[in-house]
Amino acid sequence: MASSMKFTDCSPSAIVRLVPSTRTRLRSSDSAVLFHRVLGRSCPAYPRTFVSRSSISTLPVISASISTEATAQVIDGKLVAKQIREEITAEVSRMKDAIGVVPGLAVILVGDRKDSATYVRNKKKACESVGIKSFEVNLPENATEQEVLKHISDFNDDPSVHGILVQLPLPKHMNEQNVLHAVSIEKDVDGFHPLNIGRLAMRGEEPLFVPCTPKGCIELLHRYNISIKGKRAVVIGRSNIVGTPAALLLQREDATVSVVHSRTKDPEELTRQADIIISAVGKANMVEGSWIKPGAVIIDVGINPVEDASSPRGYRLVGDVCYEEASKIASAITPVPGGVGPMTIAMLLSNTLTAAKRTHNFQ
Numbered sequence: 001m002a003s004s005m006k007f008t009d010c011s012p013s014a015i016v017r018l019v020p021s022t023r024t025r026l027r028s029s030d031s032a033v034l035f036h037r038v039l040g041r042s043c044p045a046y047p048r049t050f051v052s053r054s055s056i057s058t059l060p061v062i063s064a065s066i067s068t069e070a071t072a073q074v075i076d077g078k079l080v081a082k083q084i085r086e087e088i089t090a091e092v093s094r095m096k097d098a099i100g101v102v103p104g105l106a107v108i109l110v111g112d113r114k115d116s117a118t119y120v121r122n123k124k125k126a127c128e129s130v131g132i133k134s135f136e137v138n139l140p141e142n143a144t145e146q147e148v149l150k151h152i153s154d155f156n157d158d159p160s161v162h163g164i165l166v167q168l169p170l171p172k173h174m175n176e177q178n179v180l181h182a183v184s185i186e187k188d189v190d191g192f193h194p195l196n197i198g199r200l201a202m203r204g205e206e207p208l209f210v211p212c213t214p215k216g217c218i219e220l221l222h223r224y225n226i227s228i229k230g231k232r233a234v235v236i237g238r239s240n241i242v243g244t245p246a247a248l249l250l251q252r253e254d255a256t257v258s259v260v261h262s263r264t265k266d267p268e269e270l271t272r273q274a275d276i277i278i279s280a281v282g283k284a285n286m287v288e289g290s291w292i293k294p295g296a297v298i299i300d301v302g303i304n305p306v307e308d309a310s311s312p313r314g315y316r317l318v319g320d321v322c323y324e325e326a327s328k329i330a331s332a333i334t335p336v337p338g339g340v341g342p343m344t345i346a347m348l349l350s351n352t353l354t355a356a357k358r359t360h361n362f363q
């Protein structure tokens with residue numbers, strides 16, 4: 001990202017002190033993740049003895065607990081994902097009873113990344129919880145691209161498999177495009193096939209599937225009745241799996257969309273104009289309070305580990321957005337963890353159900 005983008009850390013002690021006691025404390029699971037060390041720095045724009053936007057004054061520190069109440073609504077992805085899983089469970093059961101078909105999802109994991117293994121395990125558990133059958137292939141780090149392609153081809157031909165996904169990232173020696181192109185477009189429940197992305201980009205075209213994380217972001221906005229039409233939206237990050245499809249989806253919802261990336265001249269200024277911010281860069285606490293327009297809605301896709309000696313794991317997860325600052329300025333915000341992450345898997349289940357229904361022409 002541009003040099004003006006900074007790594008910052010909202011200290012855990014400050015978060016514990018400032019988060020209202022009524023807010024649900026979200027527990028992280030035990031996944032191991034790539035570790036970005038961000039040591040004890042605070043979000044600089046708003047120091048901790050900080051006052052609410054409406055009452056900037058010289059209040060002594062003792063009154064900070066009164067003046068630092070968060071105002072933003074918490075967009076609870078964990079809760080919404082649970083509701084969606086319940087809806088999917090009912091549909092899977094209705095389909096099984098009516099036509100005797102159980103949706104099937106095949107997951108291919110290559111290599112030994114602990115975070116990827118955790119995500120795959122969670123996907124399998126989620127499938128079980130809603131009645132979707134899961135198929136798993138685990139290949140070693142040194143597997144060849146040909147081996148992966150052979151498994152994809154077998155799943156493409158298997159009628160009990162309705163959705164196929166290859167967990168990303170793949171080992172460096174593999175060509176990701178070759179692998180993603182090999183998945184049949186009808187079974188591309190990750191929505192990463194170029195034909196699906198191309199259709200997403202074109203007016204008058206419909207993709208068969210939309211990538212799960214961006215789809216989850218939009219679903220959260222819908223379920224919280226946050227209107228998108230005519231709004232200014234900024235997407236921070238332009239990855240193929242989140243930033244780019246998120247921008248395309250927002251545009252399809254009639255938002256006016258800007259994409260902030262590593263070559264953007266003044267990312268802070270551009271972001272400050274947005275009514276809706278989707279951040280997907282993977283840099284802890286990069287988006288500070290000063291980047292946010294009062295009342296903006298923030299969807300934070302980043303899941304970044306920062307060192308935290310007080311946590312049993314030695315780290316905790318934070319988003320791209322400095323939560324404690326943002327929650328005093330924004331009107332609504334997703335937490336990390338418990339925001340977009342759980343929606344990714346819920347949308348995968350939803351796409352798999354859609355794939356099975358479409359194959360069997362079941363309404």
Ligand SMILES: Nc1nc2c(c(=O)[nH]1)N[C@@H](CN(C=O)c1ccc(C(=O)N[C@@H](CCC(=O)O)C(=O)O)cc1)CN2
Pocket residue numbers: 027028029030031032119165166167168169190212213241303317336337338339340341342343344345
């Ligand atoms: N083939 C794919 N690969 C990857 C995708 C994807 O959609 N398809 N997305 C990410 C990883 N991912 C799913 O695969 C994923 C990431 C995070 C979560 C999640 O629920 N996170 C929790 C925190 C988890 C923790 O405590 O460690 C949260 O945010 O609350 C789910 C799925 C890259 N690869």
